[in-house]
Amino acid sequence: MSSTLSTPRAAATPVVLSLPRAILWLASAAFAAVALYYFVGVDQGATSVFGNDAHIHEFVHDARHFLGFPCH
Amino acid sequence: MERQLLARGALVGIVAGLVAFVFARVLAEPLIDRAVDYESARDDAQAALDRAAGLPVEHEHADIFSRGIQANLGIGVGVVLFGLAMGTLFAVAYAVCLGRVGGVRPRSLSLLLAAGGFVGVYLVPFLKYPANPPSIGHEDTIQQRSALYLVMVLVATFGLVVAAAVGQQLAPRLGTWNATVVTVLGYLVVIGVVMAVLPSTGELGANVREYGRHATETPQPLRDGGGRIVFPGFPADDMFAFRLYSVGAQLLLWTVLGVGFAPLAERVLRRGGAAPTAPVSVSAR
Numbered sequence: 001m002s003s004t005l006s007t008p009r010a011a012a013t014p015v016v017l018s019l020p021r022a023i024l025w026l027a028s029a030a031f032a033a034v035a036l037y038y039f040v041g042v043d044q045g046a047t048s049v050f051g052n053d054a055h056i057h058e059f060v061h062d063a064r065h066f067l068g069f070p071c072h
Numbered sequence: 073m074e075r076q077l078l079a080r081g082a083l084v085g086i087v088a089g090l091v092a093f094v095f096a097r098v099l100a101e102p103l104i105d106r107a108v109d110y111e112s113a114r115d116d117a118q119a120a121l122d123r124a125a126g127l128p129v130e131h132e133h134a135d136i137f138s139r140g141i142q143a144n145l146g147i148g149v150g151v152v153l154f155g156l157a158m159g160t161l162f163a164v165a166y167a168v169c170l171g172r173v174g175g176v177r178p179r180s181l182s183l184l185l186a187a188g189g190f191v192g193v194y195l196v197p198f199l200k201y202p203a204n205p206p207s208i209g210h211e212d213t214i215q216q217r218s219a220l221y222l223v224m225v226l227v228a229t230f231g232l233v234v235a236a237a238v239g240q241q242l243a244p245r246l247g248t249w250n251a252t253v254v255t256v257l258g259y260l261v262v263i264g265v266v267m268a269v270l271p272s273t274g275e276l277g278a279n280v281r282e283y284g285r286h287a288t289e290t291p292q293p294l295r296d297g298g299g300r301i302v303f304p305g306f307p308a309d310d311m312f313a314f315r316l317y318s319v320g321a322q323l324l325l326w327t328v329l330g331v332g333f334a335p336l337a338e339r340v341l342r343r344g345g346a347a348p349t350a351p352v353s354v355s356a357r
């Protein structure tokens with residue numbers, strides 16, 4: 001399997017991404033993903049971003065149940 | 073580099089969501105339909121009882137989307153978007169962990185993180201607040217249930233991050249094996265305490281007032297004035313199958329994520345010239 005038996009540790013950690021440089025991308029991506037999680041799973045149940053409307057909730061209704069989120 | 077990882081995470085997430093959707097469409101949808109039928113039949117029985125008792129009867133509101141849309145397009149879009157969200161978060165975690173979590177190879181890291189995602193985002197919260205088919209869950213408790221569920225998700229995932237950090241601190245002193253055992257035990261104890269402290273859904277105030285003390289919100293049999301059962305409680309076999317398939321779908325989704333992302337990430341790392349001594353960085357081949 002491994003061709004580098006002599007230096008296994010070096011093989012294990014090939015790269016460290018410079019976080020300060022990457023932080024904007026990583027943070028934006030994480031924020032977008034959490035927002036998506038919120039709209040698929042939580043919005044228009046306990047709370048709602050777009051006011052008193054149930055379109056998102058009703059559209060992803062089956063997915064919400066199946067993915068384990070609490071539903072009405 | 074981080075953009076390439078993110079794009080691949082999102083891509084694999086969508087694929088994972090599609091796989092889980094097919095699973096859901098084939099296995100879960102018949103159950104969801106049965107649960108919806110149970111719910112309407114039960115509502116009818118309740119209305120008949122109310123009418124017989126001279127109580128006002130609630131009127132049903134019209135559905136915004138038909139069952140056909142919900143059962144095909146809706147669940148597809150929902151599950152795929154969930155996959156996209158998880159794939160993206162997964163890639164963020166992967167980028168942060170790369171090279172910071174000790175002797176883990178790029179491919180193994182992908183599998184470990186996917187396992188962590190499955191456990192933290194889904195499995196541990198599921199153990200306390202399991203997935204429910206339609207007709208289970210009372211309108212009045214949705215706020216509390218959502219809050220409780222999200223608390224479980226936060227505790228379970230954040231707990232994993234803390235456990236990983238603590239484990240790394242302990243590893244030089246205790247050795248990797250012992251450090252892992254200690255950290256896993258610690259995680260289980262903390263999660264156990266949190267689960268013991270948080271209320272079950274049946275214990276929420278609105279439920280106790282209206283239905284008495286039950287462990288969950290699963291509909292009990294309907295009884296008429298004389299105490300005779302006139303409509304059965306929710307079928308236990310459907311409940312079991314629904315929950316089993318729910319776990320199966322998540323297991324599938326996270327497995328596809330972990331297994332699918334691993335080679336893609338490795339290719340990005342190799343091409344990115346991450347390590348000046350290129351052959352070393354691809355030793356996991």
